[in-house]
Amino acid sequence: MTIQQLLKTAPVTTLLLVSFIGLFIMQVLTGVDANNPSTEALLKWGANALPFTMGDDPWRLVSSAFLHIGLMHLLFNGFAMYFFGQIAEPMFGSAKFLALFLLAAIGGNLLNSYVTWQGILEGTGQPGISAGASGGIMGIGAALLIAAVFKISVNGLVLNLKSLILIMGINLVYGFAVPGIDNAGHIGGAITGLIIALAIGIVHRQRMAAIMQTVAINQSPYQANTQTTQNNYQTSYIDQSTISNVDLDNNAHFDDDTGVNLPINMNANRVHIIDQETIEQKTAVKPAFIWQLLPWLVMLLISIGFVWWWQDIHQQIVQVLKAVE
Numbered sequence: 001m002t003i004q005q006l007l008k009t010a011p012v013t014t015l016l017l018v019s020f021i022g023l024f025i026m027q028v029l030t031g032v033d034a035n036n037p038s039t040e041a042l043l044k045w046g047a048n049a050l051p052f053t054m055g056d057d058p059w060r061l062v063s064s065a066f067l068h069i070g071l072m073h074l075l076f077n078g079f080a081m082y083f084f085g086q087i088a089e090p091m092f093g094s095a096k097f098l099a100l101f102l103l104a105a106i107g108g109n110l111l112n113s114y115v116t117w118q119g120i121l122e123g124t125g126q127p128g129i130s131a132g133a134s135g136g137i138m139g140i141g142a143a144l145l146i147a148a149v150f151k152i153s154v155n156g157l158v159l160n161l162k163s164l165i166l167i168m169g170i171n172l173v174y175g176f177a178v179p180g181i182d183n184a185g186h187i188g189g190a191i192t193g194l195i196i197a198l199a200i201g202i203v204h205r206q207r208m209a210a211i212m213q214t215v216a217i218n219q220s221p222y223q224a225n226t227q228t229t230q231n232n233y234q235t236s237y238i239d240q241s242t243i244s245n246v247d248l249d250n251n252a253h254f255d256d257d258t259g260v261n262l263p264i265n266m267n268a269n270r271v272h273i274i275d276q277e278t279i280e281q282k283t284a285v286k287p288a289f290i291w292q293l294l295p296w297l298v299m300l301l302i303s304i305g306f307v308w309w310w311q312d313i314h315q316q317i318v319q320v321l322k323a324v325e
Contacts (some may be wrong), residue, residue, distance in 0.1 A: 006086060009087075009090050010086050010089040010090060012085070013081060013082065013085030013086060013089050016101065017067075017081055019066050020066060020078055020133065021074070023067060023068075024071075034070065035070050035071055036070060037070060039129055042069065044203060046059070046060055046063030047129050048060050048061065048064035048113070048130045048131060049065055049130075050113050050120075050317075054314050055314070058310055061105070061106045062105065062106060064105075065101075065106075065133050066133065067131040068131060073132055077133045078133075078139060080141075087144060087154055088147075089146055090155065091147060091154040092143070092200060093199060093221065100139055100140060100143055100157060100300050101136040101137075101140060103196065103302055103303065103306070104138065104188075104196075105189060106135075107135065107318055108136070108139070108182070108184070108185035108189035109130070110306060110313075112130055112188065112308070117317065121320075132182070134186055135182070135186060135188060136189055137189070137258055138168075138186045138187075138189040139190060139192050139193030139196075139324065141167065141193070142190040142191070142194045142197065143193040143197035143200070144164055145164045145165065145196060146166060146197035146201050147159055147200070148161040149161060149201065153283050171186065191250065192302065195298065195302065196299060196302070198298075199299075202294060203294050206291040207291070277324065
């Protein structure tokens with residue numbers, strides 16, 4: 001897929017990739033080491049660190065998702081974003097895709113902060129630093145996993161569930177096998193993506209049910225009308241003498257399909273049937289429209305939950321600091 005095609009089919013994915021690369025270039029131009037950036041440089045550019053993120057800089061929950069620790073980290077996440085994004089964005093829509101990425105990234109950073117804080121309380125951990133789009137990307141991957149379960153297609157193609165499970169499994173195992181990987185961020189992002197994708201999958205199932213209902217409604221009067229028309233035609237064909245002895249109405253019109261003069265009233269009945277079908281079709285689609293609000297409601301609830309979670313960790317840290325003083 002060329003850059004032009006990616007920009008057309010997945011504009012948010014392209015924008016995110018450009019943001020990752022642009023931020024990295026700005027770091028390098030200001031003197032940051034491209035392969036091994038210092039802790040001070042990463043903190044300056046918005047990395048996630050417990051004392052700052054849970055203190056006065058909650059914006060680091062988002063900014064750290066665009067910051068990468070070295071060129072290889074950027075290339076790895078950039079490829080993963082390209083691979084998942086070109087599929088997920090056309091499937092979920094650009095707005096839901098962007099919200100999914102951001103919430104998954106925030107969820108991953110919050111779980112990282114929570115695990116770090118619990119480790120400090122238990123005396124088994126210490127404050128660290130994390131950055132990268134991995135949490136958001138894992139959320140997208142988990143969402144695609146749910147999409148495969150619900151058989152949501154993109155451009156007529158259904159995702160392979162086994163392949164997605166394999167890819168997600170490799171990423172999780174790699175994170176636990178290699179030191180320095182933010183496993184909590186990966187898991188938090190994946191869980192967030194799963195929850196959001198479940199809502200999207202339910203909407204898809206409701207939409208498909210509405211479509212099937214609409215098709216059934218449309219077929220029923222059509223079949224009945226076709227049967228009535230055939231019966232009328234056969235009766236008229238047998239009783240030819242009756243047709244020849246009846247004066248045709250001046251308001252009748254000629255039906256090119258059957259070659260028989262039909263009264264205006266029959267045409268009016270057809271119009272009435274069409275109008276009825278249109279009304280019933282609109283009625284059948286309404287439940288799907290209402291269900292479309294579900295993903296946004298779920299994302300709103302997740303956002304509220306994240307705000308509460310941040311405040312809870314923040315208050316715990318404040319209380320501990322006051323007790324120490």
